[in-house]
Structures are given as structure tokens and as C-alpha cells.
Amino acid sequence: MTAGASIQQTAIDAGRQPLLSVRGVKTYYGNIIALKGVDMDVHEGEIVTLIGANGAGKSTLMMTIFGNPRAREGTITYAGRDITKMPTHEIAQLSIAQSPEGRRIFPRMTVFENLQMGASINGMAHFDQDLERVCTLFPRLKERLQQRGGTLSGGEQQMLAIARALMSRPRLLLLDEPSLGLAPLIVKQIFSIIKELNEKDGMTVFLVEQNAYHALKLAHRGYVMVTGNITMSGTGKDLLNDPQVRAAYLEGGH
Amino acid sequence: MNAPSITSSAQTQAATKTFDLKAALGDAFRTALITFGLSIPILSFKTEQNGADLFLRSRWDLALIITALVFGLRLVLHAFTASRSYRQATPSPKQATEPVHAEPSAFQHVSKFAIPFFLGVALAFPVLIYFVQGGLNESRYWIDLGILILTYVMLGWGLNIVVGLAGLLDLGYVAFYAVGAYSYALLSTTFGLSFWICLPLAGILAAFWGMILGFPVLRLRGDYLAIVTLAFGEIIRLVLINWTDLTNGAAGISSIPRASFFGIPFTAGEGGFAQTFGLEFNGMHRIIFLYYLILVLALITNFVTMRLRKLPVGRAWEALREDEIACRSLGINTTNTKLTAFAIGAMFGGFAGSFFAVRQGFVSPESFNFLESAIILAIVVMGGMGSQIGVAIAAIVLVGGPEVLRNLTFLKAIFGEGFDPNEYRLLIFGMGMVAMMVWRPRGLISERDPSVVLKERKAISGSLVKEGHG
Numbered sequence: 001m002t003a004g005a006s007i008q009q010t011a012i013d014a015g016r017q018p019l020l021s022v023r024g025v026k027t028y029y030g031n032i033i034a035l036k037g038v039d040m041d042v043h044e045g046e047i048v049t050l051i052g053a054n055g056a057g058k059s060t061l062m063m064t065i066f067g068n069p070r071a072r073e074g075t076i077t078y079a080g081r082d083i084t085k086m087p088t089h090e091i092a093q094l095s096i097a098q099s100p101e102g103r104r105i106f107p108r109m110t111v112f113e114n115l116q117m118g119a120s121i122n123g124m125a126h127f128d129q130d131l132e133r134v135c136t137l138f139p140r141l142k143e144r145l146q147q148r149g150g151t152l153s154g155g156e157q158q159m160l161a162i163a164r165a166l167m168s169r170p171r172l173l174l175l176d177e178p179s180l181g182l183a184p185l186i187v188k189q190i191f192s193i194i195k196e197l198n199e200k201d202g203m204t205v206f207l208v209e210q211n212a213y214h215a216l217k218l219a220h221r222g223y224v225m226v227t228g229n230i231t232m233s234g235t236g237k238d239l240l241n242d243p244q245v246r247a248a249y250l251e252g253g254h
Numbered sequence: 255m256n257a258p259s260i261t262s263s264a265q266t267q268a269a270t271k272t273f274d275l276k277a278a279l280g281d282a283f284r285t286a287l288i289t290f291g292l293s294i295p296i297l298s299f300k301t302e303q304n305g306a307d308l309f310l311r312s313r314w315d316l317a318l319i320i321t322a323l324v325f326g327l328r329l330v331l332h333a334f335t336a337s338r339s340y341r342q343a344t345p346s347p348k349q350a351t352e353p354v355h356a357e358p359s360a361f362q363h364v365s366k367f368a369i370p371f372f373l374g375v376a377l378a379f380p381v382l383i384y385f386v387q388g389g390l391n392e393s394r395y396w397i398d399l400g401i402l403i404l405t406y407v408m409l410g411w412g413l414n415i416v417v418g419l420a421g422l423l424d425l426g427y428v429a430f431y432a433v434g435a436y437s438y439a440l441l442s443t444t445f446g447l448s449f450w451i452c453l454p455l456a457g458i459l460a461a462f463w464g465m466i467l468g469f470p471v472l473r474l475r476g477d478y479l480a481i482v483t484l485a486f487g488e489i490i491r492l493v494l495i496n497w498t499d500l501t502n503g504a505a506g507i508s509s510i511p512r513a514s515f516f517g518i519p520f521t522a523g524e525g526g527f528a529q530t531f532g533l534e535f536n537g538m539h540r541i542i543f544l545y546y547l548i549l550v551l552a553l554i555t556n557f558v559t560m561r562l563r564k565l566p567v568g569r570a571w572e573a574l575r576e577d578e579i580a581c582r583s584l585g586i587n588t589t590n591t592k593l594t595a596f597a598i599g600a601m602f603g604g605f606a607g608s609f610f611a612v613r614q615g616f617v618s619p620e621s622f623n624f625l626e627s628a629i630i631l632a633i634v635v636m637g638g639m640g641s642q643i644g645v646a647i648a649a650i651v652l653v654g655g656p657e658v659l660r661n662l663t664f665l666k667a668i669f670g671e672g673f674d675p676n677e678y679r680l681l682i683f684g685m686g687m688v689a690m691m692v693w694r695p696r697g698l699i700s701e702r703d704p705s706v707v708l709k710e711r712k713a714i715s716g717s718l719v720k721e722g723h724g
Contacts, residue, residue, distance in 0.1 A: 066583055092585030104580035106573055108702045116706065117573055120566055121585035146708060168585070 019044045025074035027064045034060045036228040049207040049215040052225035058208045059101045097170035103161040107150025118167030134163040155186040172204045179211045212249035216240040278332035286325035293317040333367045380542050390538040406653045408552040410633040410645040412602030418640035420595035421575025423480040426487025430460040430600035432622035434607020439507040439617045449513040460604020461597040468596035494619040506618025513612045555602045563705045638697030
């Protein structure tokens with residue numbers, strides 16, 4: 001990773017309007033508060049990661065950005081538009097794509113049909129080019145285009161979930177635990193693809209991860225979440241070297 | 255056994271991949287010819303004794319039927335063997351260890367072939383029955399049964415949109431059937447509108463009620479949705495019973511006008527159907543017309559559903575069934591998707607309902623109880639959710655089956671003269687359903703047919719495959 005370039009990039013972005021900005025967001029499940037006022041920014045062209053323990057509210061933040069569940073307080077702005085109260089499907093049409101937790105591919109549809117679903121937002125425009133592109137990124141999917149999604153292995157399903165999200169040519173890609181339950185080799189592969197998407201296509205990526213070491217190594221900036229609050233933020237490198245982060249998320253091997 | 259499709263071995267993989275229809279037809283034809291030849295001495299003539307006289311009675315019709323049957327079975331056998339050897343020769347898509355070639359599945363081979371067969375039988379059914387039973391009046395029972403089965407096929411296909419494709423468990427489908435039936439009954443008796451005007455109106459009204467049901471249940475899924483739809487079905491029935499001013503309550507509406515042959519009534523006298531076409535008047539003309547009417551309606555339902563499945567809205571239904579959250583995050587408006595599924599499913603229920611009213615000439619709330627919903631749902635579930643051909647087969651089995659079991663007179667030979675097969679038919683039927691749920695728990699045809707099949711297999715270059723290990 002070109003650490004110098006990324007810091008420079010961040011410095012430029014600091015003066016600009018962020019692509020995605022979360023301000024004082026509180027989300028509840030019934031009466032239980034899950035997010036206790038979260039502030040977060042994602043600038044254009046960045047990879048931002050959110051790390052934290054189980055139940056810290058990482059996925060809730062991810063889902064709240066997509067309006068499901070909705071934030072009870074605070075505002076979420078994307079590309080200058082307030083999307084806090086927008087229905088999920090309309091948010092999806094603003095060139096934000098999400099690969100939700102647990103992959104959520106369509107198991108009885110073929111890989112090809114799954115990819116078509118991803119492209120349906122922009123009316124299948126540039127479908128062939130995009131198909132070619134994701135097939136180059138994930139050659140495994142190309143081999144299995146006619147296979148049902150549910151018959152893929154876990155890693156392939158994760159690839160399909162990311163590929164499906166890419167089919168809409170998103171400006172901002174939200175990834176929820178892409179490494180969940182995958183073998184180290186495939187995790188490495190998926191992270192290198194995320195990096196490639198960011199560097200080659202300039203795609204902005206917001207990554208929620210348990211795998212703190214890999215995520216922080218990859219990301220330009222990172223946030224640490226503890227029980228519904230952002231407790232720390234900084235460049236990926238800084239967080240990786242922070243003794244507190246090391247003690248909580250990185251010690252005991254990675 | 256010289257048809258190439260039957261020889262199955264690892265070496266002849268290439269041959270087994272495609273079902274050779276021409277060879278199979280040829281083989282079936284040869285087999286049929288042999289059967290016919292054999293049947294001349296065995297089947298075609300029967301000696302009958304009348305007093306002291308012994309004479310020959312020809313039974314060419316029986317011989318022909320047997321020959322046709324053998325022809326059909328032989329073709330089915332070919333399709334079956336071809337699909338099995340295809341399965342054995344190709345790695346199953348379910349084991350994700352080897353790349354799978356982008357070619358039609360075995361199921362598609364069978365269905366490509368079974369659909370024209372079923373369609374042919376359905377189209378020729380009245381003619382076949384006419385020859386088997388030897389007369390119009392004698393075939394009444396069978397044609398009526400055919401109409402009944404096709405009504406349920408249509409209802410099954412309609413409900414398949416809601417349950418099979420969109421995955422919304424609807425236990426109150428009969429409500430839309432009732433709305434359709436009462437729409438026709440009331441519009442025709444009150445305003446004297448003809449069937450052909452009422453049919454689309456009934457569909458629109460039922461679709462409207464589908465949306466009305468759709469709104470309150472938008473947030474529900476699974477069991478909860480089932481309970482609310484069940485209640486909805488009961489509400490419609492109770493309203494029909496209690497709103498006596500409009501619906502005449504439990505007594506129902508009688509003397510509903512009959513359908514005409516595009517304006518020509520089925521009457522005996524001047525200007526009637528028989529006279530216009532120079533036929534001798536027979537009440538069966540109307541029944542046969544009704545048979546073809548419901549056949550056309552059912553085929554329209556099927557055709558529309560098949561087309562919709564290939565369109566974005568149909569794909570959205572299926573995606574909704576698979577995963578609602580994924581649907582939303584892909585930008586699909588789940589509200590609209592659910593409402594269209596309810597409305598279109600209900601519309602076909604409404605068409606079937608108005609057909610029911612015109613056939614019976616009488617409607618009462620009794621015809622629209624929960625049992626009807628349960629039967630229609632059983633047809634969809636047993637057929638395999640989302641499978642059109644599976645639903646048709648299930649309708650034939652579930653509706654036609656009990657009627658066939660009614661005629662199990664051979665059981666008298668086993669259990670003695672006092673045995674009444676009629677009393678046991680539901681028991682046998684129930685056992686059959688249990689057996690089916692044990693062996694095919696996901697329905698007769700549980701495999702989803704992809705709505706897009708890539709024709710050419712995209713070549714995978716070696717450099718790309720290398721990267722994809724892992």
C-alpha cells in the first residue's frame with residue numbers, strides 16, 4: 001500500500017465535503033439503544049474500515065446507512081443529500097451498493113441471474129461490460145455462471161455477493177464482514193480485490209470487519225467502535241500501531 | 255433399443271448430453287407399430303356369444319388407444335433414460351467441486367418434451383373421451399372432471415405467482431375466487447352484462463381486492479402473513495353470507511346467465527349454436543365449449559406467468575422469495591413488488607371465479623370455504639413452489655386422483671363384495687400425500703428452472719482459471 005499517497009489524499013479531502021457523512025446517529029432496536037450517537041466520514045476515493053468486537057454495533061451502523069433500521073436521531077448525508085429518511089431501495093439507487101452481512105445471495109437463482117439482479121438498478125445498462133469485469137476479478141464466478149448460488153462454497157458466495165454489488169457500478173461500496181468464515185487464503189484474495197477496486201477504479205469503500213489486522217492494513221482510515229460509540233479514529237497505520245487497539249483486537253494472532 | 259439416447263456410458267458422453275428427439279420418435283413409432291401388429295390378433299377382435307351364436311366384435315378403438323399409449327410411454331422412457339444418463343455423465347451442479355458447463359439441465363430436457371405432450375393431451379381430451387365413451391352424452395362425466403381439474407390448474411397457477419414465485423404464503427386465495435364469482439354473478443344478474451364483458455371486470459375487481467389485502471400485510475412474512483390472509487378469506491366469506499341485500503346471503507345467487515359462443519347462445523332453437531353450425535342440438539356442446547374456455551384461460555395464466563418471470567418484475571418476485579433484505583439493498587421496491595404479486599395472483603383467481611360462476615349458474619358462500627384455499631395451496635406446495643408443470647401435475651393428481659379412486663372396483667375382489675372403495679378413497683389419498691411428503695418433501699418438481707440460460711458456453715482462458723484456486 002502506498003501509505004504516503006493515502007495520507008496526502010486524506011489531507012486534500014479534509015477540506016472537502018465528505019462523500020458519506022454520519023452525524024450523531026442514534027439507532028434503537030425497540031427500546032434498546034444500539035448506536036449512541038455516531039459520527040463518521042467517508043471521503044471520495046478512500047477505504048475506510050470500522051472495527052470492533054461482536055455486538056459493538058458495526059453492522060447496525062452499516063444497515064442504518066441503508067435505512068433499515070432507520071436512525072431515530074442524527075443525520076446521514078450522501079453526496080450532499082440527506083438520506084436519513086429515505087427508503088432503502090431509493091438509497092440503493094443513489095449509486096451506493098451494499099454487500100450485506102451473511103452474504104445474502106439468492107440461493108435458488110443461478111450466479112448469472114444473481115449478477116443480473118445486481119445490475120437491475122441501472123436498468124441493465126453496461127451489463128455485458130460489467131459482467132466481463134467481475135468475471136475478470138472473480139474467475140471462479142465465470143466458471144460457475146450457470147450454477148445455482150446456493151451450491152457455491154462460502155468463499156464463492158462471498159465473491160458473488162461482492163460481484164453482485166459491483167454490477168451497479170457504485171460510487172460507494174459498503175462491505176459487511178467480507179472475510180467472515182473464510183479460509184485465510186481467500187480472505188487475502190478478497191482483500192486484494194478490494195484494494196484493486198479502490199486503486200484502479202477509484203471506488204470508495206466502507207468496510208466493516210472483525211478481522212482487524214487485515215482491515216487496518218488495507219484501509220486509509222479506520223474507526224474503532226465499542227458498544228455503540230466510536231472510541232477511536234485515525235489512519236489505518238496509526239490504529240494498527242496503537243497499543244490499545246493492539247491489546248483489544250490484534251493480540252493473540254491475526 | 256438402437257436409439258442413441260438410451261445407450262449410456264462414460265464414453266458416449268457427447269451423445270447423451272443432447273436428447274435426440276428424432277431417434278426417440280423413430281423408436282417410439284417402431285414400438286407402436288409392433289404393438290399394433292400384436293394387438294390385431296390379441297385385442298382387435300373379441301368373440302362374443304349371443305345365445306347359440308358366436309360372433310366377432312371388432313375393438314379397433316381399444317387397439318388404437320393401447321398403441322398410442324405405448325407410443326407415449328416409449329417416448330417418456332426415452333426422455334427419462336436420456337435425462338438420467340445426462341445426469342450421470344455431467345457433474346451435478348450441487349457438488350461445487352468441478353466447474354459446471356453452461357448447458358440446459360436434465361430437468362429442462364424432460365420439460366421441453368413433457369409440456370407439448372401434456373398440451374396435446376389437454377387439447378385432444380374431449381375428442382379422446384368422445385371416442386372412448388362412444389358418444390357425447392356418455393362423456394359428460396369425464397369432460398366435467400376435466401373442467402374441474404383445469405379450474406384447479408388455473409387456480410394453482412394463479413396462486414403460484416403469490417406463493418411460489420413471490421414466496422408470500424397466502425391461505426386466503428379463495429377470497430379472490432369468490433370475488434370473481436360474485437362479480438360475474440352480480441354484474442350479469444343486475445345489469446345484464448355478458449360474460450365476455452364481466453370476465454375482465456371480475457379480474458380487475460379481484461386484483462383490486464388483492465391490493466387491499468396487500469397493504470396491511472406488507473410488513474408480514476411467513477406464519478403471520480398466513481394467519482392474516484386466512485382471516486381475509488374468512489372475512490370475505492362471512493361478508494358474502496351476512497350482506498343479504500347484495501349477495502342474497504347463504505342462499506346464494508341462482509340462474510346466472512350462461513356464457514355464449516361469442517354472442518351465439520347454446521340454445522336449441524332459432525339462432526342457437528347448434529343451428530348456426532348445422533349440428534344437431536346437444537347440451538354437451540356448451541360443456542365442451544366450457545372445457546376449451548377454461549383451457550384457454552389456464553393457458554393464458556401460464557403464458558403470462560412465464561413471460562413475467564423473464565421480466566424484471568418476475569425476477570423481483572423470485573428475489574423477494576429468496577431474500578427480502580438483499581432485495582431492498584439492490585434497489586428493489588419491495589412494497590410494489592409484493593402488491594403486484596398479490597394483484598396479479600388475485601386477478602387470475604378472479605378470472606377462474608367468474609368461470610366457476612358461469613359454469614355452475616349458481617354461486618353461494620359455501621363454495622368458498624377454507625378447504626378450497628387449502629386444496630389450492632396443497633396443489634402449489636405439492637407441485638413444487640414456482641414450478642408451472644409441477645403445479646399442473648399436482649392439480650391432476652389432487653383433483654383427479656380422488657375421482658379415480660372412486661372407481662377402484664377391483665378392490666372388491668380382494669376385500670369381498672361388501673367393500674365400498676368410495677369410503678376409503680380419502681384414506682388412500684391421504685396415505686399417498688404422506689408418502690409424497692416423505693420422498694419428495696419439496697414438491698414434485700423442486701428444482702427451479704433458471705429464467706436465463708446462457709446459450710454459448712463462455713470459454714475460460716487458462717490464465718483466468720489459475721487465479722481462481724482457493
